[in-house]
Amino acid sequence: MSRFVKLSEEVVASIISNLSRDEKSLSNLCLVGNRIVLAIARSYLCKEANVHVNFDDQSDPYSLSVFVTDELHARSVVSVKFIFSGIFDNEKSNTSVLQKSLQKLTSLKHAHLSFFRMREKSRDSNAPILLEILLQSLPNLTSIYVEGYDPARNLTTPIKLHQLKALVVRYSNPILSHIWTSAPGLEVIEMLGGSSSGYYVTIDAENLYTGYTGSMVGTKYVFEDSGTLVKTGYFDHLKRLYVGSDLSGNLHDDVEAIIHFFRRFPNSLPFLEELVLFFHFSVEDYTTILRAVAGPQLKRLRLGLSPFLTQIADRNSIFHYSSPQWDKCTSLKELWLPIAGPESLKEIGLLQPAMNILTHLYFEHPFRDRDEFVKNQEELVKLLSSCAPLLEIVSWDNGDVFGIIREDSEVKLVSKQTYVKPKWQRFASSVKWWDS
Numbered sequence: 001m002s003r004f005v006k007l008s009e010e011v012v013a014s015i016i017s018n019l020s021r022d023e024k025s026l027s028n029l030c031l032v033g034n035r036i037v038l039a040i041a042r043s044y045l046c047k048e049a050n051v052h053v054n055f056d057d058q059s060d061p062y063s064l065s066v067f068v069t070d071e072l073h074a075r076s077v078v079s080v081k082f083i084f085s086g087i088f089d090n091e092k093s094n095t096s097v098l099q100k101s102l103q104k105l106t107s108l109k110h111a112h113l114s115f116f117r118m119r120e121k122s123r124d125s126n127a128p129i130l131l132e133i134l135l136q137s138l139p140n141l142t143s144i145y146v147e148g149y150d151p152a153r154n155l156t157t158p159i160k161l162h163q164l165k166a167l168v169v170r171y172s173n174p175i176l177s178h179i180w181t182s183a184p185g186l187e188v189i190e191m192l193g194g195s196s197s198g199y200y201v202t203i204d205a206e207n208l209y210t211g212y213t214g215s216m217v218g219t220k221y222v223f224e225d226s227g228t229l230v231k232t233g234y235f236d237h238l239k240r241l242y243v244g245s246d247l248s249g250n251l252h253d254d255v256e257a258i259i260h261f262f263r264r265f266p267n268s269l270p271f272l273e274e275l276v277l278f279f280h281f282s283v284e285d286y287t288t289i290l291r292a293v294a295g296p297q298l299k300r301l302r303l304g305l306s307p308f309l310t311q312i313a314d315r316n317s318i319f320h321y322s323s324p325q326w327d328k329c330t331s332l333k334e335l336w337l338p339i340a341g342p343e344s345l346k347e348i349g350l351l352q353p354a355m356n357i358l359t360h361l362y363f364e365h366p367f368r369d370r371d372e373f374v375k376n377q378e379e380l381v382k383l384l385s386s387c388a389p390l391l392e393i394v395s396w397d398n399g400d401v402f403g404i405i406r407e408d409s410e411v412k413l414v415s416k417q418t419y420v421k422p423k424w425q426r427f428a429s430s431v432k433w434w435d436s
Helices: 009-017 023-029 035-045 071-076 095-103 130-137 174-182 196-203 219-223 226-231 252-264 283-293 312-316 318-326 345-349 370-375 377-387
Strands: 048-054 079-089 110-121 143-147 166-170 188-193 240-245 274-281 300-305 334-337 360-363 393-396 401-407 410-417
Touching: 009 035, 023 035, 079 130, 095 130, 110 130, 130 174, 174 219, 188 219, 219 252, 226 252, 240 252, 252 274, 252 283, 274 283, 283 300, 283 318, 312 318, 318 345, 345 377, 377 393, 377 401, 377 410
Parallel strands: 048 079, 079 110, 110 143, 143 166, 166 188, 188 240, 240 274, 274 300, 300 334, 334 360, 360 393
Antiparallel strands: 393 401, 401 410
């Protein structure tokens, strides 16, 4: 090791670069006690960071300006979670210092922007809002997660986000949706609305939530100018669309916007692989959406039904209304159905040929006669597996999960397993998009 530390900085850097994926070796190098080796090795280890920006305390030791003092470290960071707090006043706050600090994060690709402890004032109508400053200072971002943001007003100038591939927005003012029309290459869109203040109280003991408290998700704003977006190919690259709310009411505008879009522009999402819509639709609207997205590219699907459809026969009618669409779903791997289970295998037969390659089948929890239903679950799983030759898992939202073990294509065993909500059905399940 003594010979190694005597090598030139360029040679040391070259050697360590070959160990960039070996965390154990990099950690050991950080213990060598050499300043140059430590700086280079640490840059490969410290690719993720949390940064607190407090606009009320310019001397905050965790401020961004202090964080980027080590420029080698700053250049190595790929992902940062920014937690903003205090009051941002676009007339008084020192935005130039903020911009210069952000611009030192030259390798930053993924940003989680948490605003739920921050409030924004806009005295100067010509000055940019905070999100505008952040996006303009970080032009190389490929994914953004924005939560709890309630801007004082809309953008002052359009922002071009040509490199942005993934966008996640949670509990934020829906006027933000106007921003994303400037990101023509999006592959992931995830939006969640609902009881924001209630959510943050559960994770913040100090109860400092000052962000957006409305209930709208914002689909109305994303899709209201959808004609122009479709014509310009805005949705041509989209692979995952997740939209939901943890509220059951006050969602009319969001739901109507979604239905109107799919009714007006069927087949406008040519590469969509995953669709998760945590809303309640009528059987007719369910069929409309399925008709619009059904195709060989679709791999995972979850659509909800109205809770007012309480009769089993009414909920199972989705099989009959939508049966022509399932023929197009030749690549469907995982499917969540808004029913407790089929009334007969004849109904499941209407899903062919989608069932031929299905590996995971999910159902909602049974509304009534649960005890009687549970008694027959294992038998139902065996029957389902006879219709789906590649089926591995059948589960219900109430936590019952069954694994299917085959031998020479024959079902030999059905075993009960521990329930874990599938990753693709979880919000922001791809926060670390660079790992997927």
